[in-house]
Amino acid sequence: MRDKNDTTIIIPTFNRPDFCRRAVESAMAQTQPCRVLVANDGDPLPHEVYEGACYYQTGRADHWYLTVYDAAHRANTPYVTVLCDDDWLEPTFLERCFELMAPDVAFVFTESTVHHRDGTTELHWGSSMRGDGLIRSEIIGDRLLRERRIVTPSCCLYRREDVLRCLMPGGVPGFRNAMKGCANPSGPDHALALFALLYRPSVGYISDPLVNLDAGEQSTTMIELGRDSGCDLHENYDNARLAYHAIREAHRQIGGGRP
Numbered sequence: 389m390r391d392k393n394d395t396t397i398i399i400p401t402f403n404r405p406d407f408c409r410r411a412v413e414s415a416m417a418q419t420q421p422c423r424v425l426v427a428n429d430g431d432p433l434p435h436e437v438y439e440g441a442c443y444y445q446t447g448r449a450d451h452w453y454l455t456v457y458d459a460a461h462r463a464n465t466p467y468v469t470v471l472c473d474d475d476w477l478e479p480t481f482l483e484r485c486f487e488l489m490a491p492d493v494a495f496v497f498t499e500s501t502v503h504h505r506d507g508t509t510e511l512h513w514g515s516s517m518r519g520d521g522l523i524r525s526e527i528i529g530d531r532l533l534r535e536r537r538i539v540t541p542s543c544c545l546y547r548r549e550d551v552l553r554c555l556m557p558g559g560v561p562g563f564r565n566a567m568k569g570c571a572n573p574s575g576p577d578h579a580l581a582l583f584a585l586l587y588r589p590s591v592g593y594i595s596d597p598l599v600n601l602d603a604g605e606q607s608t609t610m611i612e613l614g615r616d617s618g619c620d621l622h623e624n625y626d627n628a629r630l631a632y633h634a635i636r637e638a639h640r641q642i643g644g645g646r647p
Contacts (some may be wrong), residue, residue: 392421395545396463396484399441400455401473403430407602408473409437414600415471416440420482427459433626453576454543457555460548468548468578470541474602477542481598488592494525494584496592497544511597512543517543520594525585539581543599544582554583592599 391634397415401408408426415424424441426433429448446455456470467489484498500512516535517642531537555576585591 390420392423394465395420395422395467395469395549395619396465397424397469397471397477398459398463398483399420399426399471399473400452400459401425401426401428401433405433405437407590408433410476411471411473412438412441414478417479418482420486422482423440423463423465423586424584425463427455429455443601451543453555453580456576457552460551460555462598463548466548467545468551469545470577472540472542472553474551474604475540478598478600482545482596484596484598485592486567488498488520488522488594489545490522490590490592493522493590493592494545494596495544495581496553497581498594498598499541499596500543500601501597502601504603512536512601513538517593517595520596522590522592524635525589525591528591529585530580532578538578540599540601541577541580542601543620544581546580549605550584550587551580553587554580617629 397418399408399411399415401411412424412426415422424444426438426441427444427446429446429452432445432521433443444459448455469477469482475622479496479563485498490495500518502512517634528539
């Protein structure tokens, strides 16, 4: 088992104390020891909401990706998970993800259970993904482009260095258009996964649903599932896809290397 100082679960939050507490509790319950860092963009939270975690007020309510970028800097651990405040983890999430993490793996992500407000549930990926193991980054990238699918950050174990370089303003060509989501993570969350694919040849996938996604009205989860067709943030996802495709094709043309 890895040391606690290897991993930080970052929880960016904005005025959702009940959801945030659930997210914090799930992070604190991991069988793999880790740090938990709550980055609050909203009103001050009662201590009982973040008890057991590190906590700070960002003084910012404008750009989700800047909050995550700043929190990743503060984390100072080799690995991070960015847990949206309305989602929560199963206890073995980190432990299982580390079973597949390797030097050539861009990130590891797991299946997730989507919880609808009417009490029904569904699997995010379902039968479209089969079995645990490693998948070539190009194959996942192609699927995300072709099927307009999204890997939500709550389901991923990332390297901190990749989060920093993928979310650094101006760090990746096409960044500005992909990050127009402002306070909403829609766009930056997709760009994070896509841009991380550019740096390593493989991705790890776990078929067990180890993450729970809240699918409330106008939630990011509903946008990812294609159920919120009236949302004006779909352009942000399209911009992230276009930026990834352009960068990948450019590197193919100059010899197939990675950035």
